[in-house]
Amino acid sequence: MSLRNPLLLGLSLVAIGIWFNLVGYSGAFSAYGSLDAAFEDTRFAFYVGRVVIAACLMLMPAFFERSVFPLTIVMTLIMAFGTLSLALSFNQTLVPPIVLGAGASLFLGISYMWVDAALYVRIAQSVEAPLVVPAIIGAQIAEQLLGAVFGSLALGGVQLLICCAAPLLPLAVLLCVKPQRPSGVQTKPLEGAARTHFLALIAVAGVAVLAMGAMSSVGTWGATRPDYDSERLGASLWFNLLSCSFAVVCSLSLRHSDNKPISYRFQIPFLLISCSLVISLYANTLLSSGTLFVDALMTGVEYFSHILFWVMIVQAMQQLEGSPYRPAGVGMLAYSIFSLLWISSIEANSDLAIFVLISLICGLVFIVSVHPRLLYEKSTPAMADSDELNEYAVEGDRTIPVEANSIGLSLMLARRCALLAQEYGLTKREAEVLNLLAQGRTKTSICQLLTISEGTVRTHTAHIFHKLDINSQQELVAIVYGSDVEDWSRELA
Secondary structure, X not given: OOOHHHHHHHHHHHHHHXXXXXXXXXXXXHHHOOOOXXXXXXXXXXHHHHHHHHHHHHHOXXXXXXXXXXXXXXXXXXXXXXXHHHHHHHHOOOOXXXXXXXXXXXXXXXXXXHHXXXXXXXXXXXXXXXXXXXXXXXXXXXXXXXXXXXHHHOOHHHHHHHHHHOOHHHHXXXXXXXXXXXXXXXXXXXXXXXXXXXHHHHHXXXXXHHXXXXXXXXXXXOOOOOOOOHHHHHHHHHHHHHHHHHHHHHHHHHOOHHHOOOOOOOHHHHHHHHHHHHHHHHHHHOOOOOOHHHHHHHHHHHHHHHHHHHHHHHHXXXXXXXXXXXXXXXXXXXXXXXXXXXHHHHOOOHHHHHHHHHHHHHHHHHHHHXXXXXXXXXXXXXXXXXXXXXXXXXXXXXXXXXXXXXXXXXXXXXXXXXXXXXXXXXXXXXXXXXXXXXXXXXXXHHHXXXXXXXHHHHHHHHHHHHHHXXXXXXXXXXXXXXXHHHHHHHHHO
């Protein structure tokens, strides 16, 4: 298993992450705009650019697939020159500062989102499945730790130089790492209700990323990060190490997630995020000041929300039919639209912000607690096979063997007995006895369950044997389970 591709692509993600953190949070860019209060308005243009490119990725994915090579060159160069233009926009007189600053931010939003999406598409196309989650976790952790170092130690001019040079690494990697189908990826794509549910989960994850960022000490893009303080480098590194540790622990919930049915693949991660939002709401509204542990926990879950978001998108790229850019567009569009709404109206109204966050928490809990089958299955067939009765899978999802299902196995047995009762003319009580006999129940236990005498059970059993033309319970089991009698009997035992 080669480590070259995940290492190169991981380093590229780190470079783009450092760029994002320094441009969005460091003192270098806020210092360049300190002469004009309108500099803060440029972040609106940044999110508008993200909305535009995300919508294009979702609606026109085939175009991006055909144009990867020229777009790689154009978008990375736009990032480099746009970064310089943003930094200098309020310190020049050739162009109205707000025009140059907003224009630079708009194109930075477009180029940043495209480069990010392109890197994750390449991960989905060229990294072995077991290495995808570790590569994304490693990139996220390195990005945060190095961002704290550069944000605290580097001077404004050095930070600007780092940001202008950062896009060159993704440029080189995207041009040299060629797409190749990694092994271990599911061959049959998810479709139908499973596909719909997966894309809906990705959109919800995008909203959750922004919510966690807004509630943690990281904040939204354009805010001040307390861990980017040159006078508190030691404390900043300790804080980030603690936060990254929480993120790694949370990421353990993603182990082998690509092999699980979509119906419960991300239940634990979403539960972690919803619980963290509750804690964050409590800490921000009821506590006079946050504690180091609580702040680090919230920031760690915020880092984890990014990991979850991109792991989900990469898995969708590998497991859904069509262009890999579409799942990225779905998630990015939800994230970007909610971000724009947050900074434009929600952020300034504390009551509205609390209402929105509580609604999001309820939505996440709903996703965790309500099984997708209830959302998509409008009716249940009178008789079904093992795939239709699989308790973990919705339509179009992978299934697991019926013997591993408890509810599915019970439902199948009940329906099979109901079918046999109808076919052989059994009474309602005889059908109930048939079901219990097929489960391997003794006559004594059947008496207790149905509250009838043992003589009545013997009478019903004799009638069942006569109507089915059999002489023993073993023959009855053989009729109910068919060719799989031995395996099913072993499971029931």
